[in-house]
Amino acid sequence: MLAYLWIVPLLPLLGAAINGLFGAKWPNKYVTLTAISSTGLSFLCALEVVREFFKSGQALFHKQYFDWIVIPNLVSGGNLFRAGFDLQMDQLTVVMVLVVTGVGWLIHIYATGYMAHEGGYYRFFSYLNLFMFFMLILVLAANYVLLFVGWEGVGLSSYLLIGFYFLKKSASDAGKKAFIVNRIGDFGFMLGMFLLFRAFHTLDFQTLFDAQHAAGWSVESFGQFGTLTIACLLLFMGATGKSAQLPLYVWLPDAMEGPTPVSALIHAATMVTAGVYVVARSHVLFTHSETALIVVGTVGCATAFFAATIGLVQTDIKKVLAYSTVSQLGYMFLACGVGAFTAGIFHLMTHAFFKALLFLAAGSVIHAMGGEQEMPKMGGLRKKIKWTYATMFIATLAITGIPPLAGFFSKDSILFEAYRREGGRHSLYVVGLLTALLTSFYMFRLIFLTFSGKSRYDEKKVHVHESPGSMLGPLVVLAIFSVIGGWFALPTFFERPDYFANFLAPVFGGAHEVVDAATEAASHQLELILAGVAVGAALIGIAVAYWLYINKPKKADDLATSMKPAYTTLLNKYYIDELYAFLVVRPLLWLSTNVFWKAVDVAGIDGTVNGIAHGTAAIGDGVRHSQSGNTRSYAVWVVAGAIVVLAVIFFWPGAGKVVLGLVR
Amino acid sequence: MVPTNYYVILSAVLFCLGVFAFIFKRNVITIFMSIELMLNAVNLAFVAFSQALGKLDGQVFVLFVIVVAAAEAAVGLGIIILIARNRQTLNVERVDLLKL
Numbered sequence: 001m002l003a004y005l006w007i008v009p010l011l012p013l014l015g016a017a018i019n020g021l022f023g024a025k026w027p028n029k030y031v032t033l034t035a036i037s038s039t040g041l042s043f044l045c046a047l048e049v050v051r052e053f054f055k056s057g058q059a060l061f062h063k064q065y066f067d068w069i070v071i072p073n074l075v076s077g078g079n080l081f082r083a084g085f086d087l088q089m090d091q092l093t094v095v096m097v098l099v100v101t102g103v104g105w106l107i108h109i110y111a112t113g114y115m116a117h118e119g120g121y122y123r124f125f126s127y128l129n130l131f132m133f134f135m136l137i138l139v140l141a142a143n144y145v146l147l148f149v150g151w152e153g154v155g156l157s158s159y160l161l162i163g164f165y166f167l168k169k170s171a172s173d174a175g176k177k178a179f180i181v182n183r184i185g186d187f188g189f190m191l192g193m194f195l196l197f198r199a200f201h202t203l204d205f206q207t208l209f210d211a212q213h214a215a216g217w218s219v220e221s222f223g224q225f226g227t228l229t230i231a232c233l234l235l236f237m238g239a240t241g242k243s244a245q246l247p248l249y250v251w252l253p254d255a256m257e258g259p260t261p262v263s264a265l266i267h268a269a270t271m272v273t274a275g276v277y278v279v280a281r282s283h284v285l286f287t288h289s290e291t292a293l294i295v296v297g298t299v300g301c302a303t304a305f306f307a308a309t310i311g312l313v314q315t316d317i318k319k320v321l322a323y324s325t326v327s328q329l330g331y332m333f334l335a336c337g338v339g340a341f342t343a344g345i346f347h348l349m350t351h352a353f354f355k356a357l358l359f360l361a362a363g364s365v366i367h368a369m370g371g372e373q374e375m376p377k378m379g380g381l382r383k384k385i386k387w388t389y390a391t392m393f394i395a396t397l398a399i400t401g402i403p404p405l406a407g408f409f410s411k412d413s414i415l416f417e418a419y420r421r422e423g424g425r426h427s428l429y430v431v432g433l434l435t436a437l438l439t440s441f442y443m444f445r446l447i448f449l450t451f452s453g454k455s456r457y458d459e460k461k462v463h464v465h466e467s468p469g470s471m472l473g474p475l476v477v478l479a480i481f482s483v484i485g486g487w488f489a490l491p492t493f494f495e496r497p498d499y500f501a502n503f504l505a506p507v508f509g510g511a512h513e514v515v516d517a518a519t520e521a522a523s524h525q526l527e528l529i530l531a532g533v534a535v536g537a538a539l540i541g542i543a544v545a546y547w548l549y550i551n552k553p554k555k556a557d558d559l560a561t562s563m564k565p566a567y568t569t570l571l572n573k574y575y576i577d578e579l580y581a582f583l584v585v586r587p588l589l590w591l592s593t594n595v596f597w598k599a600v601d602v603a604g605i606d607g608t609v610n611g612i613a614h615g616t617a618a619i620g621d622g623v624r625h626s627q628s629g630n631t632r633s634y635a636v637w638v639v640a641g642a643i644v645v646l647a648v649i650f651f652w653p654g655a656g657k658v659v660l661g662l663v664r
Numbered sequence: 665m666v667p668t669n670y671y672v673i674l675s676a677v678l679f680c681l682g683v684f685a686f687i688f689k690r691n692v693i694t695i696f697m698s699i700e701l702m703l704n705a706v707n708l709a710f711v712a713f714s715q716a717l718g719k720l721d722g723q724v725f726v727l728f729v730i731v732v733a734a735a736e737a738a739v740g741l742g743i744i745i746l747i748a749r750n751r752q753t754l755n756v757e758r759v760d761l762l763k764l
Contacts, residue, residue, distance in 0.1 A: 629760030631695070635686050 001045070002052040005087045006065055008097065009140060011042040012132035019129065023122025032112045035125035039108045039132055043101040050094050059506040061089040062142055062206055069145065083203060088142035092507045095345060096139035096277055099352045103269045104132050106474035110360050111261035113470035114367060124164060124259065131157035135270050139277060144193045144203040147278070151189065151242065154271045155182045161266060162258040174254035181251040185241015189278075192234030196285075199227045209284040222290040232285050232292030235278060236299075243275025243329045246303045250577060252326055256318040260363030263318060268325045269356040273348045276332040280341045283508060287339060297337020297418075301428045301435075304330030306574075308438035312445070313560075313570040316373050317362050320446050324399065325355055327435060331414055334432055340417030341508045342501045346488075347414055350406035353485045354398040357478035361392035364467040364475065365450060372457065375446065380455035384464045387472050389451050391479040396447050398482040400440040400538045403531075409486030411436060412531045419530055420523065433537055440541030448549035671712030678705035692744050692754045696737075703733050 015038025023031045053061055064086045071081040089097075108128065115124050134157060138150025155178075163175030197203055200213075207213065220226045239245070244252035255267045266272070279286060279296060286292050304327045311323035328351050335344035366373055368385050382389045398405035401412065415436070419429040466472070488500045548556045560567045569575070626637075648655045682702035689695055707726045714722030748754055 631756050631759070632687050632690075635683075639683055639687070 001048050002056065002061060002089070003063060005049055005061075005063060005089060005140065006085075008042055008045045008049060008101070009133050009136035011038045011045065012129040012136065014038055016126045016129035016133060019122050020126035023126060026122065028116070028121050031122045031125055035129055036105075036108055036112065038129055039101065039105045042132065042136070043105045046097045046101045049089065050098065053089050053094065059090065060206065063087055064142075081197065081201070081203075083143055083145035085146060086142035086204070087140040088205065089140070090507050091504050092277075092280060092345065093139055095349055095504070097136065099349055100132070100135050100139060100270050103352050103356050103478070104135070104265055106477055107261050107265040107269070107356060107360065110264075110363070110471050110474040111259075113468045114261055114363055115259060116468075118259070120164065124161075127157055127160045127164070128262070128265070131161065131266060131271070135274075138274055142205055144196065144205075147281075148189065148193065151238070151274060151278075152186065154266070154274065155179065155186070155242070158182075158255070158266050158271055161262040162255045164258055164262065168257070171257040174251075174257040178251040178255050181248050182241045185238045185248055187237075188234045188241075189238025192231045192238065195227060195231045195234065199231070205281065209282075214284050214288070217288050219287075220289045220291065222294060224289075224291065226289075228285055229289040229291045232282070232289050233295060235282055235285070236275075236292065236296055239275030239278050239333075240299065241275075242278075243272050243333070244303075244326050245275070245299050245330060245333060246306060249303060249307065249326050250580060253319055253322040253573070256316070256322050260318065260359060260366060263322070264356045264359030264363065267322065268359050269352040272325060272329055273332070273352065276329065276336065276344055276348050279333065279336045280345050280508075283336075283341045286336070293337050293339060295337075296333050297428055300330045300333025300335075300337050301431050302330070303327070304334060304435045305431050305438070306330075308435045308442065310570055310573050311442040312438060313567060315375050317365065317375050317378075317446060317450065318359070318373055320375075320442060321355070321358055321362055324358075324439065324443065327439065328355065328399070331411065331432065331435070334418060334428060335414040338418050338421040338428065340414065340421065342504045343410065343413040343417050345504060346500050347410035350398070350410040350482075350485045353478055354395040354405075354407055354482040357391060357395040357475060357482055358399065360471070360475055360478065361388050361395060364388040364471055365392075367467050367471070368464050369457065370462050372462070375449040377457050378450045378455075379453045379457070380451070381464065382451040385466050387466060387475065391472075391475040392451075393447060394479045395482050396443045398485075400443055400542065401436055401534055402538060403535065404483075404486070406482050406485035408531075408535070412527075412534055415534055416527050416530050420526070433534060436534055437537040437541045440538040441545045444542045444545035445549055448545060452550055453553060668712050668716040672709055675705045675709040675712065678702075678708065681705075690755050690757060692747065692756055692759075695756065696740055696744065699740075700733060700737070703729055 015034050018034050018038075019031055023034070064084050067082065067084045069081065069083040070079055072078070073080045108125070111124070111128065115121055118124070131154060134150045134153025136150070138147055138154060141147035141150055159175045159179040162178050163172045165171045166175075193203060196208065200208055202208055217228060220229045241248045252267055252272065256263055258267070286296065307323045307326035307330060311320050311327065314320045314323060328347070332344045332347050332351070335341070335347060364385065365378070365381065365388060368381065368388065369378060372378065394405070398407040401408045403409075415429060415432050418432055419426060488503075548559070572578070626633075679702050682698045682700075682705060685698035685701065686695055689698065707729055710722040710726045710729070712722075714720060714726075744754070747759060751758065753759075
């Protein structure tokens with residue numbers, strides 16, 4: 001089965017094809033069956049593959065299936081370049097594949113309930129399966145080129161699904177925005193690939209990241225811009241696009257126009273983590289460049305804080321979660337930036353559980369409210385939708401970092417690594433900690449506004465009802481994982497082996513150095529203190545949220561009025577969209593309209609083409625008058641022609657040969 | 665023995681007369697006759713060269729030209745009769761349906 005790794009991505013592709021081709025005429029239950037079984041089977045296959053991978057005991061399984069792009073070296077044999085359909089399996093892939101198929105399957109099940117009354121049911125599941133296919137290609141790919149196929153494919157599926165309600169202008173606009181903003185990042189990603197190929201003549205992970213190969217590289221210290229640094233920065237540019245980091249994060253909040261299961265699967269749990277995955281996958285490159293690591297860490301940290309502050313004041317329940325996602329992705333990059341790739345991937349995994357759960361629960365709330373997304377129009381839902389409330393509360397505790405839930409362990413390990421590895425400056429740690437406080441505040445603000453207090457909706461109009469079992473089931477499963485998901489990697493002060501770090505050690509290898517006993521004891525103590533500080537920050541955030549939204553509900557509005565400039569700035573997301581519109585979009589539009597459209601296209605290209613046509617027509621129009629219909633004038637032309645021919649023959653002796661030469 | 669030049673010059677003069685008649689006359693039948701005149705001018709040149717060079721090729725060509733001229737006369741006169749019937753005129757300036 002391990003050799004048949006390709007079945008794992010193929011099943012969702014089959015599902016997408018079947019639903020896309022035949023689903024339109026089928027009743028919903030067949031579409032459901034196809035979608036659920038294809039992803040479910042894919043998950044089972046993934047489990048089996050992973051089991052066999054562990055049983056075989058190898059560090060890396062790699063198989064070439066067929067050639068895709070091959071440039072043979074005609075001089076000395078061999079290939080100058082080969083990009084094949086090669087899949088690989090290592091511990092990092094195991095984590096990603098299980099998260100993608102597992103969470104993806106749960107979200108498919110959820111979506112059958114959520115989308116039951118929507119038009120385009122088959123189209124939705126066809127796209128969603130297509131997304132699963134591309135995402136699996138992305139994580140299973142054994143070279144950058146194939147990874148890029150998945151990378152672009154998930155971008156395409158994301159575009160299709162954001163614009164699912166394409167009759168709504170805001171939705172189709174959001175889809176286009178996501179696609180175009182991602183294109184900027186992809187541009188960098190491609191340049192990075194080209195640079196890597198020029199430098200190393202291969203884009204295969206196995207050859208490129210080979211330990212002996214990498215041992216020859218010198219570490220480029222801060223400020224040095226060698227090949228590795230520039231390649232890493234370009235790859236990271238792609239990652240900022242896909243993973244919604246500064247400055248390319250703007251598409252993700254708008255992407256909430258898509259149906260909620262899409263937000264959960266693509267824009268929270270899987271696709272947006274692709275950037276983190278690429279950075280972790282390329283860790284061999286990144287660890288050789290201090291500049292790139294510092295950039296990754298700083299961008300991640302800045303994004304985490306920046307997005308969290310915007311999340312404080314948003315009123316749309318999905319927008320809060322969107323900014324929270326951006327912020328948590330920032331955490332993952334922060335971890336990668338300080339070299340703690342294990343912590344980053346660990347947070348990726350736990351985040352996939354609790355953020356998917358948060359989105360699905362939010363979807364359940366929206367479902368219960370009959371489509372309402374504004375939190376000021378909710379309130380007091382706790383009693384009415386108990387299951388949704390319970391699961392969402394668990395997810396909120398998890399993202400806030402309350403022990404012993406998943407988020408606590410992953411966030412704690414990121415903050416600990418940031419503190420330990422940053423070399424005494426601690427600026428990343430402080431901002432990270434502050435972000436943790438903000439996170440707990442805005443998450444509990446969401447909970448309190450939605451579920452507590454008095455209801456602020458028209459109870460006669462809105463019939464609040466609990467969601468069907470197909471939606472609650474995935475919620476409960478994800479809630480369980482949000483609780484236990486973190487137990488794989490206990491902090492070292494529990495005196496237990498860190499299973500997750502040991503598990504990923506074959507991939508990240510030296511990234512986790514062994515320290516001697518004395519520093520280890522000190523580090524245990526340090527970690528304990530830092531964990532305490534982090535939990536303290538989370539509790540402060542909860543307390544403030546409780547005080548503002550439960551204890552003194554008026555206080556929040558007072559605060560908003562008293563700090564109006566700050567509040568409106570946050571509410572308008574720092575005017576970043578307006579800034580981009582002013583700095584990029586409008587100049588580009590002006591340039592495109594006035595230069596490329598009106599000057600180059602209309603005047604230049606069309607002018608030349610149409611000019612030739614008009615010129616020809618004008619000449620024809622002039623010459624046409626010689627066709628008078630008068631036989632005798634034709635005869636004059638014939639005679640004139642004969643005279644010319646005779647004159648040439650008489651006065652230019654060589655003419656006959658020239659004419660014959662031309663004819664031949 | 666009359667020199668070949670004379671025949672050739674006579675042929676050229678007849679041909680030019682035919683051309684000018686073709687261009688300046690309006691009556692279709694006259695134009696038709698001028699065409700015949702040009703053909704016969706060419707025939708004269710052929711025969712003259714055939715005699716001068718002592719070869720029969722030119723005379724063979726003349727026979728061909730006469731045959732073609734006869735055929736052309738048959739078709740051409742048929743057309744002229746049709747034009748005269750349909751338009752009650754033989755003036756070529758009034759037969760100009762081919763103009764744009």
